[in-house]
Amino acid sequence: MRTYNWAILGLGNIAHKFAESLALLPNARLHAVASRDAVKAQEFAARFGVPHAVGSYDELLTVPDIDAVYIATPHTEHYAHTLLCLRAGLPVLCEKPFAVNAQQAQQMRQIAEAKGIFLMEAFWTRFFPAIHKALELVAAGTIGEIKHLAADFGFVAPYVPEGRLFNPALAGGSLLDIGVYPLFISKLFLGEPQEIRAIATRAGTGVDVNCTMALAYEGGATASLFSTLAAQTDNQCILYGSHGQLHLTGRFHAASGITLKLPNQEPQHIPCEKQGYGYQYEAEHVQQCLAQGLTQSPLLPLQFTQELMHQLDAVRKQIGLRYPME
Template structure:
């Protein structure tokens, strides 16, 4: 079995979770880490046993025997760091939100195709066993025709204007950080919307603190979605069909099972595997793609990510949120 050498670019909280998740894959190892601080890189490398630690992102390109890079910097930096790696010939798994806007995603996609290098958005939700099982059940017509989907994601974040979540220079706000999850799940199950309407409450820095979205689809289905940095929500997703309901159990974006409520029947619990944080599922899929010589994922193609980014652009336009430099 081929072992894949991973690098992590950007060493914040999510990078630690990803590094820990890699240890659950027998054919993956953390080979290199990159930070703007060499001391931080060396500390991270020591913690996870990575043989290479560099103090700039550019230096990562010179590390030998790298197979793939996971980019875990703030949203505002994804575009530049992805292009850096792609042009250096390194396959990329880039954290969501994929970029600031659809124009950036389009360029990332074009460069990946021109260079013939693998690129995928790190939307870990797509690869959880519970999500795959839910997609199977819906496709099989288990709950009939889906007529409505609800999804929410919210937590209480301390208001710090310079912090990542509230800083417009770092593409802060609830929408790009967590609102993207309800939007993603609605697209995964219902496809491209015919219409999007959004309203928001803005924080003092001008980024969205609350964002509520309603969507309509050609199929006749609708969706109601919500994200907030001001309250703890249930982080649930429910699909309502003509024959019953499907609930993703646990936090829907990292679901650990499904509950089916079919009309006239007792609720049925379907547990699904969820090991650790769950980032290993997307990493394993990337390795399978690389093993097959693919330059994009058949389960999460770049077209999907670009369309999702266009939805985010539409919502930001409606709520009056622009980021510096746009």
């Protein structure tokens, strides 16, 4: 079994989780890390036993034998850092949201396709065993035809105007940080909506604190989605079908199982594997794609990501949120 050499570009909190998750894959190795702070890179490398640590993102391109780069920088940096790696011929797994807007996403996609290099959004939710199982049950008609999907994601974030979550210069707000999860899960199960309506409340910096979205689909289904930085929500997703309900158990974006509620039956709990944080599932999928010579994921193609970015743009237009770099 071939071992794949990973690099991480950007060493914030999520990079630590990815590094820990990568250690769960027997055929993956963290080969290089890059930060704008050389000391931070060296400390990260020492903690995880990484042979190469560099103090600039450009320098990462000089490290030999990199098979894939995981980009873990803030939202506003994804576009530039993805292009940096793609132009150097390096396959990329880019953290979500994929970009600030659909225009950036389109350019990232065009470069990857023109150069024939693998690119995928790091939407880890898609690769959890519970999600695979839920899609299988829905496809089998277990809950009948989906009529409505409800999903929420919220936590209490201290109001720090210059911080990542509330700073418009860093593409802050609940929508791009966590509202993207309910949008993603609705798209995964219901496809492209015919209509999107959204309302939001703002922080003092102008970004959204609460964002509520209502979606309607051609087949007659609807979705109600919510994200907030002001309250702890249940972080749940429920699919209401014509013959029953399907609940993703645990936090839906990192689900640990499924609960089926069918008429005249006791609820049926189906546990699903969830090891550690769960980032290894997406990393494993990237490795499988690379082994097959693929330049896109069949489970999370760039068209899906592009359409999701268009949905985010549509919501922001409705709530009147435009970032200064746009």
